[in-house]
Amino acid sequence: MTDTQWWQPVRHVDRRPLLLARNRIQAAIRAWLADRDFTEVDPAGLQVSPGNEAHLHAFATTAIGNDGQGVPRYLHTSPEFAMKRLLAAGETRIHAFAHVWRNRERGVLHEPEFTMLEWYRAGEDYAVLMQDLAAWAQLAAREAGGILRFRDRTCDPALPYERLSVAEAFQRHAGIDLLATMGQGGETDAPALAAQMDAQGISHMRGENWSDLFSRVLSERIEPQLGQGRLTVLDRYPAAEAALARRCADDPRCAERFELYACGVELANGFGELTDPTEQRRRFEAEMALKQDRYGETYPIDEDFLAALALMPAACGCALGFDRLVMLATGAPRIRDVIWVPAG
Template sequence: MTDAPWWSPARHADRRPALMARNRIQAAIRGWLADEDFTEVDPAALQVSPGNETHLHAFGTDAIGNDGVAHRRYLHTSPEFAMKKLIAAGETRIAAFAHVWRNRERGVLHAPEFTMLEWYRAGAAYEVLFDDCAALLRIAATAAGTGTFRFRDATCDPFARPERLSVAEAFRRHAGIDLLATCDGSGGTDAAALAAQLDATGVARAADDTWSDMLARVLGEKVEPHLGHGRATILDRYPAPEAALARRATDDPRTAERFELYACGVELANGFGELTDPVEQRLRFTADMAEKHRRYGESYPLDEELLAALPLMPPTSGIALGFDRLVMLATAAPHIDLVLWAPPA
């Protein structure tokens, strides 16, 4: 990255080809969404709750009413809550190119403000999203005029059918760890058993690591570097304790209908067979916010309207894709700022 500001004429000239490719990719995706009968929506960014995942950090502000009273609000980390309310309201296929904000994130693959492509299919099994992902990889490559996705030294054929790999199999293959042996169908986990497997395979851990901490260590060190090389990888069936907003799998309650899409070792998307049980979702949100407060000394309110809307949702599948990262891979850009028209300060 040059030290010249992004708005200097010479640097802008260097960036412009990737930015024009970005526009073509976005236009092509919008065409595909229209062909698939999606309605594009535009959720407000200012929300009561920015999301309730432990490790997502939001930007907060005070909304001052006409009476001068301040009400805490947040820029959303995803349009998910608003879009689920639209599904509850009766929409069946919706999509959004949404600007989202995540604090404490800045780097090669992270910007504090970025664009997320999020879409929902009411009445569809979550496996349908696998085909959506494959289609979007092809569309992005065609619009960018490339046959190969690149990030650093990694390459991926965007036209090849993605590999589908369960998290359990990925842990066995790349780390020699039997992950599902350390969790049960009720959502319980055995941190000591997982710690023993990490010690046996040489993965460093902290003495106070939780089960989820250790999973994240293995995923980051041993698994993710192998994903999405040659062809994309759909990392499927996350363990139930990592389900987030996904429902449990009916054939194995130790796992959930949650997957992530990887290309060139880069995580591109996170998809769910959506949980619509408000009681279970409240329990998960509450536990995540308690853990957030323990770790970071802060937590966010729950979106009570979302919890009230969940029972009105039909069975639905939804997914969020990092649009800027998709453009990075299609243009071989080495840094996310190179594919943002005006990078955040």
């Protein structure tokens, strides 16, 4: 049987308990959100722009009008642009279990179509999102068996989560002073980071930029150490790695961006949201210039989104890979095992 024949009865009998656990986890989180006055919304997947991050790749199509003329459209990589428009419209607490699509992604932890739980809180500090995630991880574990598992790693979400900055993590796990490779305004210095990597025996390729080097250290030395035994919140990302987040008030080199880890697996990505349309446009243009240079393509900037951003209140928001949470809660070996109907 091929990998796509999940529908064979002999396979489904093994998958079904995992899928029923998924339903219980989703119902428990929905009830939690309803109890706290969140409104569930349902953003459309077809958008003018799929997002403007250099290393996210979209599925493109053509929308044919009644006149027979076509215009390019994309399946979104996140419901973010649509949901921020709703904040601009006056909503204050919203969430969505949204199907999203990302091209060039398939593996144990990746599927080209997956479910993202995205939610926003207007007028609140982004640290509250970390508390939301900790509560949901406990709900998921309770509904599926008690702890989170991935391969030989475990994480007990009932324990208080660890919160450390990216700079602290680089120092602790890689022996690198990350802030020393950044200017006071957040400018990055690739040779300075490469020199520290050389001193720590971390290999890299000639010509890699600062972001490439940062990602290499993060994936090789930092991420495997996170979420071991308890949840880890990796906080205060470099501003250069946070295109949609506002900068930290006490240090413009850093931004109000965090990621949640369990068992070495990234589960969520949260922000204190940037609401300055001029600054957001500048960052989008920089991301698309990098995308053009690296991949030979760009995506349009959503002008309607930037117009709405000017009306958006101060807010925080986060995206949780819902399938990954279910995968760890059930101990499933791969993400496809907890998706009712995986993409072909």
